[in-house]
Amino acid sequence: MNRIKSFTINHNLLIPGFYISREDGDVITYDLRTRKPNAGDYMDNATMHSLEHMFATYIRNSEMGNEVVYFGPMGCQTGFYLLVRNSRSPKEVFAMTKEVLRQIYDHKGEVFGKSAIECGHYENLSLAAAKAEAATYLAVLEEQTNMDFTYPE
Numbered sequence: 468m469n470r471i472k473s474f475t476i477n478h479n480l481l482i483p484g485f486y487i488s489r490e491d492g493d494v495i496t497y498d499l500r501t502r503k504p505n506a507g508d509y510m511d512n513a514t515m516h517s518l519e520h521m522f523a524t525y526i527r528n529s530e531m532g533n534e535v536v537y538f539g540p541m542g543c544q545t546g547f548y549l550l551v552r553n554s555r556s557p558k559e560v561f562a563m564t565k566e567v568l569r570q571i572y573d574h575k576g577e578v579f580g581k582s583a584i585e586c587g588h589y590e591n592l593s594l595a596a597a598k599a600e601a602a603t604y605l606a607v608l609e610e611q612t613n614m615d616f617t618y619p620e
Contacts, residue, residue: 478504480619483607485561487616488548494536495553497560497616500546501604509544510600516540516588517578517597518571522547524579525567531555557616565608571601 486498502508510518523538526549536550551560578592586592 476618482619483604484611484613485564485608485616486618487557490553493553494550497549497551498546499549499564501600502545504543504545513591513593514596514600515544517592517594518600520578520580520592521571521574521597522567525570529563529567531563558614565605568601568605572598572605
């Protein structure tokens with residue numbers, strides 16, 4: 468019989484921030500929590516989609532790009548998962564996350580991948596939405612004091 472291991476955190480205590488969600492071999496899953504869960508303030512699809520395009524492109528083209536396994540949105544619309552091979556320290560990944568958010572905020576031009584050839588729903592992309600979410604989340608990270616990146620208990 469297969470046993471499914473459940474990983475849970477108390478979403479009632481979770482606030483926006485940068486967390487280590489889990490470690491699997493040489494891959495660390497980071498929880499980039501942009502919004503408080505179950506509080507009624509969720510990312511709309513265009514915001515989530517746009518930030519995904521921008522963040523994924525910038526992080527994959529960063530100095531740690533070869534170590535990025537995955538970046539994508541949470542189904543609950545309150546953040547993103549970033550999976551990185553653990554050759555980088557969590558503090559380095561945290562610093563790079565802030566740098567990528569700054570790059571998104573400063574970005575000129577179109578959202579990366581805003582074409583029918585590159586995206587299955589390209590009409591649903593907004594640079595303004597990505598910039599607003601990046602700025603809000605960056606402000607949260609600039610104030611973060613939990614440098615162990617553990618979930619609240």
